[in-house]
Each structure stands twice: as structure tokens, then as C-alpha cells.
Amino acid sequence: MRAGRTTGNAVAESENIVVETAEKIFSDLADAQTINRDKKGEWKAPLWQALAENGLPLSWVPEECGGSGASLAEGFGVLSAAGRFAIAVPLAETMLAGWLLAQAKIASPEGAMTVAPASPKDRISLNADGTLSGRARGVPFAKDAKHIAVLAHGTSGLSIALVDASACRIEAGLNLASDGSDTVTFNNVTPVAIKPAPKGIDQTSLMLMGAVARSLQIAGALESMLEISVRYAGERVAFEKKISKFQAVQHNLARLAGETAAAMTAASSAADTLANAKNFDDAVFLEATAAKIRCAEAAEKGAAIAHQVHGAIGYTLEHILHRYTMRALAWRDDFGHESHWAVELGKRVAARGADELWPLVASR
Amino acid sequence: MTAALRFDPIRLPPECEKLRKEVRAFLAEEVAKGTFDPHSPHGGDSDVPGFSKRVGERGWIGMTWPKKYGGHERSFLERYVVTEEMRVANAPTRRFFVADRQSGPVLLKYAPEHIKMDILPRICRGEVCFSIGMSEPNSGSDLFAAKTKATRTDGGFLINGTKIWTSSAQVANYMLGIFRTSPSTKENRRHGLTQFLVDMKTPGIKVNPIGQLTGKAEFNEVVFTDAFVPEDHALGEIDGAWKQATSELAYERSGPERFLETYYVLTELVRALGDKPDTRGAEGVGRLVAQLHTMRRMSVSVAGMLHAGKEPVVEASIVKDIGTIWEQALPQRVRDLAAFVEPDASNHEILDNVLPYAMKVAPKLTIQGGTTEVLRGIIARGLGLR
Numbered sequence: 183m184r185a186g187r188t189t190g191n192a193v194a195e196s197e198n199i200v201v202e203t204a205e206k207i208f209s210d211l212a213d214a215q216t217i218n219r220d221k222k223g224e225w226k227a228p229l230w231q232a233l234a235e236n237g238l239p240l241s242w243v244p245e246e247c248g249g250s251g252a253s254l255a256e257g258f259g260v261l262s263a264a265g266r267f268a269i270a271v272p273l274a275e276t277m278l279a280g281w282l283l284a285q286a287k288i289a290s291p292e293g294a295m296t297v298a299p300a301s302p303k304d305r306i307s308l309n310a311d312g313t314l315s316g317r318a319r320g321v322p323f324a325k326d327a328k329h330i331a332v333l334a335h336g337t338s339g340l341s342i343a344l345v346d347a348s349a350c351r352i353e354a355g356l357n358l359a360s361d362g363s364d365t366v367t368f369n370n371v372t373p374v375a376i377k378p379a380p381k382g383i384d385q386t387s388l389m390l391m392g393a394v395a396r397s398l399q400i401a402g403a404l405e406s407m408l409e410i411s412v413r414y415a416g417e418r419v420a421f422e423k424k425i426s427k428f429q430a431v432q433h434n435l436a437r438l439a440g441e442t443a444a445a446m447t448a449a450s451s452a453a454d455t456l457a458n459a460k461n462f463d464d465a466v467f468l469e470a471t472a473a474k475i476r477c478a479e480a481a482e483k484g485a486a487i488a489h490q491v492h493g494a495i496g497y498t499l500e501h502i503l504h505r506y507t508m509r510a511l512a513w514r515d516d517f518g519h520e521s522h523w524a525v526e527l528g529k530r531v532a533a534r535g536a537d538e539l540w541p542l543v544a545s546r
Numbered sequence: 547m548t549a550a551l552r553f554d555p556i557r558l559p560p561e562c563e564k565l566r567k568e569v570r571a572f573l574a575e576e577v578a579k580g581t582f583d584p585h586s587p588h589g590g591d592s593d594v595p596g597f598s599k600r601v602g603e604r605g606w607i608g609m610t611w612p613k614k615y616g617g618h619e620r621s622f623l624e625r626y627v628v629t630e631e632m633r634v635a636n637a638p639t640r641r642f643f644v645a646d647r648q649s650g651p652v653l654l655k656y657a658p659e660h661i662k663m664d665i666l667p668r669i670c671r672g673e674v675c676f677s678i679g680m681s682e683p684n685s686g687s688d689l690f691a692a693k694t695k696a697t698r699t700d701g702g703f704l705i706n707g708t709k710i711w712t713s714s715a716q717v718a719n720y721m722l723g724i725f726r727t728s729p730s731t732k733e734n735r736r737h738g739l740t741q742f743l744v745d746m747k748t749p750g751i752k753v754n755p756i757g758q759l760t761g762k763a764e765f766n767e768v769v770f771t772d773a774f775v776p777e778d779h780a781l782g783e784i785d786g787a788w789k790q791a792t793s794e795l796a797y798e799r800s801g802p803e804r805f806l807e808t809y810y811v812l813t814e815l816v817r818a819l820g821d822k823p824d825t826r827g828a829e830g831v832g833r834l835v836a837q838l839h840t841m842r843r844m845s846v847s848v849a850g851m852l853h854a855g856k857e858p859v860v861e862a863s864i865v866k867d868i869g870t871i872w873e874q875a876l877p878q879r880v881r882d883l884a885a886f887v888e889p890d891a892s893n894h895e896i897l898d899n900v901l902p903y904a905m906k907v908a909p910k911l912t913i914q915g916g917t918t919e920v921l922r923g924i925i926a927r928g929l930g931l932r
Contacts, residue, residue, distance in 0.1 A: 431931075
């Protein structure tokens with residue numbers, strides 16, 4: 183069985199050509215063992231080149247804007263595959279940036295991109311002279327990006343801008359998995375291109391797209407954690423039998439399967455909703471925030487079990503487990519902490535009123 | 547090699563939404579009539595024959611069964627909608643719920659034609675209540691340790707022994723029970739049990755209600771002393787009940803009743819916190835709603851797979867494992883989150899009334915219909931661990 187194919191995924195299943203292309207590239211060029219042994223990061227360039235040659239980073243960019251024009255559903259399928267392989271190049275970020283730019287019909291350039299802001303609380307301003315100011319924290323892979331897609335607030339509304347990353351001040355930071363999570367400061371930066379954001383696209387909708395992307399990646403990472411944990415339990419012998427024969431271990435793995443199932447369900451349901459949504463209404467808000475909240479909770483419980491099953495070997499740098507567990511935990515922080523979304527969802531539920539909660543849940 | 551878990555993003559089809567409106571309107575009418583109080587969760591468990599008959603008249607019992615047996619040949623997903631709306635409304639479904647979910651389908655599959663023609667239409671009309679005779683004083687989760695005997699006699703069997711924890715036996719018209727017709731064998735300890743349909747009016751059956759910690763007595767001890775069951779009431783293969791019991795489990799384990807049993811405390815928490823909750827209250831509600839939504843999507847996904855003729859046994863067990871643990875913890879989370887509501891405000895009166903009952907019901911939720919431990923064993927088997 184190939185890595186990361188423990189579980190069927192509906193998005194991947196129905197959109198299998200694009201997704202199979204991505205999976206083939208991941209399994210050829212992003213094998214976890216190989217990457218884990220490569221201390222110099224030499225795997226990154228060939229992987230990115232293969233992804234770019236196949237048009238995957240610009241999946242969500244229409245052909246007239248320089249992309250490959252895949253559907254939202256196909257792109258979401260690529261992201262859950264990327265999660266199953268714990269891919270650590272700015273693929274999701276470039277896809278989101280391309281999507282944002284395409285909303286304003288700004289063509290996407292070649293090369294890696296990321297998006298700013300990447301947190302609901304950060305705000306970039308469009309000044310009267312057409313330049314951008316502000317600071318965005320926790321921007322994934324900003325140091326690796328050639329360009330940044332920016333959502334900016336001006337006096338006459340929201341704008342979408344394409345910015346050369348070298349025009350910004352970027353302070354490098356690292357997330358839990360040691361992937362770039364940087365602070366980007368815009369000091370009167372002149373964008374390469376800027377256009378008004380269309381109606382319906384605002385900072386919340388950008389954050390929700392990012393949150394669903396991260397949810398799919400977390401769910402994918404959990405699928406792999408489950409697979410390698412089950413495999414390890416069937417190999418490791420202790421007290422003269424395979425540890426998979428101990429009921430305590432079986433029950434832990436059953437719980438991991440449950441958390442994985444919950445994450446897969448929440449993420450694929452939200453992706454399916456966004457792929458078919460006409461606008462960012464209450465249903466999209468429920469689906470997307472619930473996915474981020476539930477996947478983040480599953481990441482916490484699931485990573486703990488995967489490590490417990492592996493014992494000390496899973497705590498080593500040499501073993502691949504940390505590639506999945508630390509990334510699943512790190513991805514919780516991007517595009518809104520799950521507690522942030524829980525508060526926002528709770529407020530919406532409260533504003534609708536107690537007797538309108540069930541109709542909302544049942545409408546999905 | 548691990549088995550593939552599948553949870554496709556299945557949506558209920560459009561005809562379900564029309565039906566949902568009809569069910570809500572019907573339930574609102576019943577509430578207005580005073581049939582039941584939606585703010586009294588005790589009601590959901592009670593037996594209200596008039597209500598059952600009216601549900602039957604609407605065609606909402608035996609919805610998926612063939613028309614010749616009184617059924618309506620509607621989809622499993624339509625039945626799902628009726629079940630979840632009834633549950634959320636705390637409607638008194640006790641009389642027909644078990645028959646509709648479990649007993650009817652077993653009869654459809656294994657009973658002789660004349661029994662099907664006799665009983666199934668009466669279930670559909672909301673007239674008959676079923677109980678399930680599985681557990682015994684020394685046989686609970688370990689179903690195949692059952693000792694209550696069915697011994698051959700002229701024209702049938704004589705039953706001797708005791709079933710226990712039998713819900714609704716005090717009002718039930720029939721029991722579907724598992725009884726020992728042969729000893730188990732060395733090769734197969736599950737061998738030797740046969741499933742029977744038992745008329746609860748049969749002489750030699752004594753029902754002794756057992757008081758529960760809620761103060762009610764909904765489950766029972768059922769003692770059989772030479773109770774006669776006719777030959778044609780043996781269902782399916784003699785000594786082979788173990789083959790029949792397991793395939794029904796996916797239906798029993800993945801429905802909306804497996805995470806909605808204490809749902810009313812969440813509604814009342816939202817009411818108690820008001821339209822502008824503080825950060826702590828909002829976060830708590832947001833997390834609970836995210837968890838609820840996810841479970842329902844998992845449950846609908848399993849329903850969709852059952853509808854498509856698949857047997858998602860592992861997925862169904864996951865839904866019950868996660869769902870029952872959630873509905874069990876829910877009253878405790880609600881208690882925490884309601885700790886700072888204004889004592890003099892009036893919007894937490896209903897919560898104050900229902901929360902203690904939910905707390906008392908909570909311990910049984912991870913025991914009934916397959917314990918957490920049994921479910922995790924099934925999931926582990928599905929993962930290839932045993």
C-alpha cells in the first residue's frame with residue numbers, strides 16, 4: 183500500500199486525474215524517509231519544479247490568468263493529498279494566493295507565492311497614494327515566496343494586490359514543524375498590480391478558504407498518522423507479542439481512527455460546501471469554521487495517540503512520525519486559531535437564537 | 547494492512563427537506579395539542595399510543611418497508627430525517643422506535659410470510675411495541691454466553707431462564723430474543739443460539755421492572771418458566787443467530803439517536819447564554835456546535851452508504867463511539883459553560899429543569915446498544931489489529 187492511501191477521500195476520488203498527478207509527484211519526489219534524511223533540503227527544488235510543470239500551484243487560477251483552471255474541488259483534493267504526505271513547500275499558499283488574485287482578475291506570476299494577512303486579526307491598509315502599509319504575522323513561507331497576494335483595506339473598500347516579496351521587510355520565523363512562518367511588514371510598498379476586491383470577498387472569506395485548506399491538510403496528515411501507527415503496532419514486539427494484540431493499544435488506535443474519521447468528514451464536507459457555494463453565507467461559515475475547529479481538536483488528540491503508540495522511537499528526529507504530527511499541530515495556527523473560530527461561530531449561533539440552532543445544523 | 551475508512555460528503559436529497567417541513571409541522575401540532583412537552587426530555591421515553599398511531603397514519607413508521615407489509619417504500623435517508631426531527635423535539639417515540647429501527651427489519655428478513663403479514667402492518671400503524679431480549683444476568687456485552695434455553699417440545703419450544711435490562715418489556719407486545727437451542731462447540735463458541743419471536747402475553751413470562759437511577763423503571767427483568775413458542779416463531783437458522791445479529795448493527799449504531807439523546811441541553815445553553823454571550827460562553831458553544839455538526843455529517847455519510855447498499859460496519863461503530871461519548875459529556879460541558887449565567891435572569895429556567903435529567907441519563911449512553919469497549923474492539927478489528 184502506498185503512503186497516505188489508508189482512507190478513501192471523496193474529493194480525491196471524484197477528481198482523480200489532478201489528484202493522482204499530485205500523488206504521483208509526491209510519492210516520487212516527497213517520500214517522507216528520503217526527505218527526513220536530506221538535511222540540506224535538496225528535495226525541495228525538484229519537487230517544486232515537478233509541481234509547477236504540472237500546473238498544480240496555480241490550480242485555482244483560470245487559464246486566462248496564467249493558471250491551469252482546475253476546479254475548487256480538484257484543488258481541495260490536491261490539498262488533502264498534500265496533507266497525507268505532509269508536504270512542506272508553499273503549495274497550499276501559492277494555490278490560495280492564485281485564488282485570491284483571480285478573484286480580482288489579476289494574473290498570477292510564476293514561482294512560489296503566499297498570502298497576507300494569514301490571521302483574522304492582522305490588517306493591511308491601502309494608503310491614499312496607492313501604497314500598502316501594515317504588518318502580517320505568521321505568514322507561511324513568506325521567506326520562500328517570490329510574490330505575496332494581499333488583501334488590503336482602503337477608504338473606499340477592499341482591494342486585492344500582487345506584491346513583490348522583496349519589497350517587504352520579512353522577519354523569518356518557524357512553526358512547530360520548522361517550516362517558515364514569517365512576519366511581513368509593508369512600509370509604503372508599491373504593489374505590482376492592484377484591483378478592487380469583488381463583492382463577497384473580504385478578509386473573513388479569505389480566512390475561511392485558508393482554514394478549509396489547512397483542515398484538509400490536517401485530515402490528510404491524520405490519515406497517514408493512523409496508517410503508520412497501525413503498521414508499527416503490527417511490527418513492534420513487546421512482552422513476547424505484537425503490541426497490536428494488547429487491548430489498550432487497540433483501543434488507542436480505535437480512538438485515533440475516530441479522530442481521523444471526524445477530521446476527514448469535517449474537512450471534506452467543508453470543501454464540498456465551498457466548491458458548490460454561491461457566496462459565503464451562514465452554511466459556509468458553519469462548515470468552514472467547524473472543519474477548522476474539529477480538525478484542530480483531532481490533531482491534538484490524534485498526534486498524542488500516534489506518539490504514544492510509537493514510544494521513544496517516534497520521538498526521534500530520525501523517525502518520520504514528527505513530519506506528520508508537528509505539521510498537523512502547526513497548521514492549527516494558520517488562518518485563525520480554532521478558538522478564534524469557535525468564538526465567532528458561537529456568536530453567530532447566539533445571534534440566531536436557541537431555536538434556530540437545530541435548523542442550521544440540519545440544513546447541512 | 548488497514549481497511550479503508552470512508553466518509554463521503556453525502557447530502558440528504560431535496561425530497562428530504564420537504565419531508566422535514568412536514569414532520570416539523572406535525573410535531574408543532576402535537577405540541578400545541580398537549581401530546582408532549584418538547585422541553586421535557588422525560589417525554590421522549592414515554593409510551594403515548596395516540597401519538598404512535600398518528601405517526602403511523604402519516605406513514606412515518608416502516609417507511610422503507612415494502613407496501614405489501616404496510617410499509618411505504620421510501621428511502622433510508624427519508625427515515626433518517628424523521629428520526630432526527632423526532633429526537634430533537636423530544637417526541638414520545640418509545641412505542642414504535644425499536645420496532646421500526648430493528649425488529650421490523652429482522653422480521654422482514656427472517657420471519658415466515660404469515661407472520662410478516664400479521665405483525666408488520668401493525669407496527670406501521672403504530673400499534674405494537676417491541677423489546678429486545680439479549681442481555682442476561684451473566685451475559686451482557688458477551689452476548690454468546692447467553693444461557694436462557696429454548697428446548698424442543700411438541701410443535702415448538704419451551705423457554706426457561708432470565709433476560710435482563712430489557713427496555714420496554716413492561717409495555718411491549720413482542721420480544722425478539724436470542725435463546726440457547728444447543729451448547730456452543732469447541733470450534734465456535736458463538737454456535738447454538740437461535741433468534742425467536744415471542745408474544746409477551748404467552749403464559750410463563752413474568753416481567754419485573756427494575757428501578758433506574760433516574761427514578762424511572764424503563765428496563766426490566768423478564769423471567770421465562772416453560773413459556774411456549776411455536777415452531778414457526780424461530781427466525782432464521784437454528785443455532786445460527788450469530789450470523790444474523792451482526793449485519794443489523796450498522797443500522798442500530800449510526801443513527802441520529804446515537805448523538806442527540808441529550809441535545810436539548812445545548813439548545814437550552816444557547817438560550818441561557820443569551821444573544822450576546824461572553825468570550826468563554828461563545829467559544830464553548832462554538833466548539834460544541836462544530837463537534838455536533840461533524841458527527842451529524844459522519845452519521846449522514848453512513849446513512850448514505852447504507853442507502854447505497856453498503857455495509858459500513860466499522861464506520862457505524864466509529865459514529866456510535868464518538869457520538870455517545872459526546873452526548874454523554876455534553877451535560878457536563880453545558881454545566882461548565884452555564885456556570886456564570888445571571889442567577890436572577892429567567893432565560894435559564896428550562897436549562898435548570900432539564901440539566902439534572904441529562905446528567906442522570908448520561909452514564910447509560912456508552913453502555914446501551916454496544917459498549918464503548920465492544921465498539922473499539924470492532925474498530926480495531928476493522929483496522930486489522932485483531
